[in-house]
Each structure stands twice: as structure tokens, then as C-alpha cells.
Amino acid sequence: MSRDPQRRIALFGGTFDPIHEGHVEIAARAREAMDLDEVIFLPCRISPHKIGVASAPPDDRLEMVRLATRGLPWASVDDFDLTSPPPSYSYLTAGEMARRFPGARLFWIMGADQWRALPDWREPERLAELVEFLVFSRDGSPQPRAGFRMTPLQGTHPASATAIRREIAAGKPAEWLDPAVAAHILQRGLYKA
Ligand code: ATP
Secondary structure (H helix, E strand, C coil): CCCCCCCEEEEEEECCCCCCHHHHHHHHHHHHHHCCCEEEEEECCCCHHHCCCCCCCHHHHHHHHHHHHCCCCCEEECCHHHHCCCCCCHHHHHHHHHHHCCCCEEEEEEEHHHHHHHHHCCCHHHHHHHCEEEEECCCCCCCCCCCCCEEEECCCCCCCHHHHHHHHHCCCCCCCCCHHHHHHHHHHCCCCC
């Protein structure tokens, strides 16, 4: 059976603070499962109330995503969220991508934790008109939601960005990091307590 000619692009928004092997692995799994042409990593702003001492500046988060994905021909990194004037909401980002890639079939990759939080996002219904959601189980199976196109995907990964920041702050070697990302963190002195 021949595949439909429509380009399949997944958007992967996240704080990537820092990007770790779990992020790259779920992107790779989504690509395989859905026969995606491209996964666009979109580092997003961190809302002011979440910025703690351990958060890395946007330019460093962007650079770390570039470093972690540099060998992947199907991955690209976009700074749209970081460079467009605030507020940067996911439905606006998806709208921009729909304009840039007319006729493409758009997906949005996330973990089940984000899927549960989606009703609290700004205008989730508008996002749902633009993208199909690809949801990884992470800490529980995603429940279907009326009006939202969602495909649950198998796979979780033990890495957690919060745990990585804690380990670095405690002076321990962090697991699950691309060596180039680990070197960047060290060189820039990120996540130190
Ligand atoms: P933290 O651990 O600090 O909460 P995070 O990695 O969950 O960070 P983001 O960088 O915003 O935060 O994650 C981007 C997306 O990747 C989210 O939808 C999240 O659910 C998903 N994700 C992150 N880590 C994993 C993992 N280990 N397994 C599956 N999904 C993950």
C-alpha cells in the first residue's frame, strides 16, 4: 500500500531544561510509529513562576537541543517560541507551523502528564483543530478526550529533567545526557546550586 503523499510533521514542545535521552527517544519512537518525515523540537519559554535558581537561560536550552539532535536527519530545532513576542501559546505556535507547511499533517508529541494538563493550556481546542496528539504513557495511560485526535504511544524512559537538575546541583554526575550536552552544562556552569 502506498503512503499518502501528505508531509507528516510532529511538533515537540518542551522546556528541555535540559534535553535528555528520554526526549530524543520518544521523538524517535513517534517518528517510527507514525512514519513521520520530520520532528521539530520547539524549546518554549519557561513561565516566570516556574523559573527557579536551577533553570538554564533560553539560549543555552536551545543550544543543548541543537547539540542533542545534531546527528538526526529527521530532527530540526526551531526557536519560534523563544523569539516571538510573548505570550507564546502552543496553539499560536501550531498556527505558525500550519502556515509554514501548508497541506502538512501536523502532530504534537507529549507525555501523559502534559496530556492531563492540556485543559489548562490556553485555547486547547484551537490547538486540537491544528494537530493530532501523540501521547506517551510516561506515568499513566492517556485517556481519550472528546474532540481531540489522540494516538497513545507505548514507551516511557527513566530520564527526568528535574532529577538531572537536582543531581547537577548536588555535584553528582547526571545520567541520560548526550555527552555534548553534558559538556555544555559543565562549561557554562548550568544548574549549579
Ligand atoms: P521535568 O522532568 O522537569 O518535568 P520534562 O522533561 O517533563 O521536565 P519538558 O522538557 O517540558 O519537561 O518535556 C517535554 C515533553 O516530553 C513533555 O510532554 C513530557 O511529558 C515529555 N517527557 C519528558 N521526559 C519524558 C520521559 N522520560 N518519558 C516520556 N515522556 C517524557
